[in-house]
Amino acid sequence: MIHLSNVEKVYRTDRIETVALSNINVRVEQGEFISIMGPSGSGKSTLLNVIGLLDVPTGGEVTLNGRLITSYGDRSLARVRNEEIGFIFQTFHLINDLSVVDNVEIPLLYRKMSGAERRKRALKALEQVGLSARVHHFPSQLSGGQQQRVAIARAIVGGPRILLADEPTGNLDSQMGDEVMSILKALNSLEQTTVVMVTHDQRQAEKTARIVRLFDGRQVN
Amino acid sequence: MIHLSNVEKVYRTDRIETVALSNINVRVEQGEFISIMGPSGSGKSTLLNVIGLLDVPTGGEVTLNGRLITSYGDRSLARVRNEEIGFIFQTFHLINDLSVVDNVEIPLLYRKMSGAERRKRALKALEQVGLSARVHHFPSQLSGGQQQRVAIARAIVGGPRILLADEPTGNLDSQMGDEVMSILKALNSLEQTTVVMVTHDQRQAEKTARIVRLFDGRQVN
Numbered sequence: 097m098i099h100l101s102n103v104e105k106v107y108r109t110d111r112i113e114t115v116a117l118s119n120i121n122v123r124v125e126q127g128e129f130i131s132i133m134g135p136s137g138s139g140k141s142t143l144l145n146v147i148g149l150l151d152v153p154t155g156g157e158v159t160l161n162g163r164l165i166t167s168y169g170d171r172s173l174a175r176v177r178n179e180e181i182g183f184i185f186q187t188f189h190l191i192n193d194l195s196v197v198d199n200v201e202i203p204l205l206y207r208k209m210s211g212a213e214r215r216k217r218a219l220k221a222l223e224q225v226g227l228s229a230r231v232h233h234f235p236s237q238l239s240g241g242q243q244q245r246v247a248i249a250r251a252i253v254g255g256p257r258i259l260l261a262d263e264p265t266g267n268l269d270s271q272m273g274d275e276v277m278s279i280l281k282a283l284n285s286l287e288q289t290t291v292v293m294v295t296h297d298q299r300q301a302e303k304t305a306r307i308v309r310l311f312d313g314r315q316v317n
Numbered sequence: 318m319i320h321l322s323n324v325e326k327v328y329r330t331d332r333i334e335t336v337a338l339s340n341i342n343v344r345v346e347q348g349e350f351i352s353i354m355g356p357s358g359s360g361k362s363t364l365l366n367v368i369g370l371l372d373v374p375t376g377g378e379v380t381l382n383g384r385l386i387t388s389y390g391d392r393s394l395a396r397v398r399n400e401e402i403g404f405i406f407q408t409f410h411l412i413n414d415l416s417v418v419d420n421v422e423i424p425l426l427y428r429k430m431s432g433a434e435r436r437k438r439a440l441k442a443l444e445q446v447g448l449s450a451r452v453h454h455f456p457s458q459l460s461g462g463q464q465q466r467v468a469i470a471r472a473i474v475g476g477p478r479i480l481l482a483d484e485p486t487g488n489l490d491s492q493m494g495d496e497v498m499s500i501l502k503a504l505n506s507l508e509q510t511t512v513v514m515v516t517h518d519q520r521q522a523e524k525t526a527r528i529v530r531l532f533d534g535r536q537v538n
């Protein structure tokens with residue numbers, strides 16, 4: 097269960113101050129599937145980064161399973177992220193020097209698992225996103241939507257308890273987008289994975305339990 | 318007028334051979350606004366790169382205004398690209414060490430123009446995409462959709478004769494996506510800019526004159 101209370105995120109440099117989030121109150125229960133929507137620049141990725149413990153708010157509190165995350169040390173915070181959270185980034189963040197399958201295996205390197213078992217799970221995740229014919233390609237040899245799907249496979253391969261998806265269908269045609277949504281919904285209903293998805297696609301958002309809407313860094317409804 | 322005749326693009330490395338395009342016949346007349354659609358991995362970006370002279374086909378011919386582009390030397394090809402073609406890339410390709418306004422000024426550096434005139438035109442392009450409040454930010458300080466809009470501003474700032482847009486609304490909410498489409502349609506109708514747009518969004522494609530559809534590297538209809 098993730099709880100954001102009066103969360104604020106302000107970016108300050110010597111010439112600019114940008115309020116990315118202000119007075120955000122969001123509660124995500126274990127096993128929920130929710131969407132975050134709003135105009136470009138409204139704070140969605142920032143909100144997802146705070147929920148995913150990748151970014152620290154400048155105000156307010158973040159609680160994970162009842163415990164303030166400001167009470168976690170860096171190492172236990174990193175462990176929570178690696179073991180419990182899968183993240184699909186808006187700009188993919190694939191490693192260009194590694195093949196597709198090696199990219200997908202990365203979250204499994206933190207676990208006690210044989211190389212053969214890691215490869216088997218990575219290949220299965222890639223098959224789920226329709227990329228079995230691209231396992232030995234490198235990211236620069238893939239289309240935009242194929243790169244996005246590698247990012248999705250990498251996020252789900254470790255069976256995380258929480259999956260955070262930043263516009264996971266943004267580079268996909270509607271049929272492939274629907275297939276990705278079915279994967280996310282299956283994880284949510286069969287494995288009780290909590291899913292928080294940022295999307296611009298109203299049609300995909302309507303497949304989720306509720307929608308958190310942002311405008312200029314604030315929550316609106 | 319751009320004419321692709323029996324164009325083929327095959328990628329070969331020692332372990333893989335991928336047919337990205339096969340038997341492509343496309344004719345784009347000056348002043349047309351057409352869309353390219355198809356599933357993820359079907360060859361759309363590859364086709365746009367060939368049309369934009371960024372990629373050389375492995376088979377077939379590309380003619381620009383009646384002249385085979387294989388007859389152009391590297392330097393005249395580069396000049397055609399810089400002076401006549403604006404390109405919005407699927408992954409933006411912004412320069413991280415340059416501010417937003419400096420990024421947008423780049424196509425104007427090839428022309429005889431004062432620094433004051435370049436800045437004036439760059440600010441106008443940024444205003445058109447709603448980013449006047451972000452001119453001194455750096456790309457890493459922008460949201461995904463804001464980066465996409467900087468890429469759009471950079472592509473239109475030089476008033477190119479041909480504008481090639483690879484999923485220009487992929488990271489934008491529907492309202493901002495519609496605003497971008499109005500900019501493209503205005504360029505097409507008021508300045509006779511030829512526009513070729515790759516998109517996954519059927520609603521935006523229907524605002525254009527015709528749709529070229531790809532499947533597995535081939536044209537289908």
Ligand SMILES: Nc1ncnc2c1ncn2[C@@H]1O[C@H](COP(=O)(O)OP(=O)(O)OP(=O)(O)O)[C@@H](O)[C@H]1O
Binds near residue numbers: 335359363
């Ligand atoms: N350098 C390369 N080496 C090998 N294969 C490549 C290379 N570049 C692209 N491909 C392959 O060519 C095919 C077409 O790629 P392209 O980027 O044109 O697809 P696309 O239609 O734009 O897809 P998307 O909608 O996902 O962006 C893909 O299957 C891709 O894996």
Ligand SMILES: Nc1ncnc2c1ncn2[C@@H]1O[C@H](COP(=O)(O)OP(=O)(O)OP(=O)(O)O)[C@@H](O)[C@H]1O
Binds near residue numbers: 107114135
């Ligand atoms: N490092 C930073 N420094 C300054 N401002 C920033 C920084 N990072 C983000 N911002 C600003 O914070 C705001 C929110 O950004 P965010 O990436 O959360 O938006 P978003 O809703 O995900 O947008 P999009 O739909 O375009 O991806 C934007 O206006 C952006 O310019």
Ligand SMILES: [Mg+2]
Binds near residue numbers: 140141142262461
């Ligand atoms: Mg975002």
Ligand SMILES: [Mg+2]
Binds near residue numbers: 363483
């Ligand atoms: Mg593409």
